[in-house]
Amino acid sequence: MKGDIVNEIDKPNDLSNYKSFVNNIEYKINHVPGNHDVGIDSDKLSREGLDFYHKHFGNDFYNFQWNDFELFFLNSSIFINYENKDFYNQQIDFIKQTLSGFSSNKRIIIFMHHPPFIDKKDILSSHEELIYSKDLTYWIF
Secondary structure: OEOOOOOOOOOHHHHHHHHHHHOOOOOOOOOEOOHHHOOOOOOOOOHHHHHHHHHHHOOOOEEEEEOOEEEEEOOHHHHHOOOOHHHHHHHHHHHHHHHHOOOOOOEEEEEOOOOOOOOOOOOOOOHHHOOOOOOHHHHOO
16 A cells, blocks of 8 residues: 555544455555655654554555565655654665665665655645656665
């Protein structure tokens, strides 16, 4: 599930509706948080939001191997709301450390809520400015 699992973390019905839906699915579902899952305000990452996410869904970023692929599940809200350097640095350090153990021909798939080229905090009010190219060096860690 690629984020926005709930609309607002302080509305318990959002979570209970989702859980009653997925409890009927017999397969394991991997989650990544969307901006609505990690903040009281959908555009503001918060400690309270991350605590909510961790309590109900587990780590907000992780990886595992599946067949010949390494799967990364990342919290893209951290990249958009990078004022909190601790959250940002934790995830960047995790990515760097994990990638350092791989050969250059390792096949990697990345799952995250936001596309990698978003550089705006207020997604809804600036949607016309969201899509533009980033230099490749922006994404090289």
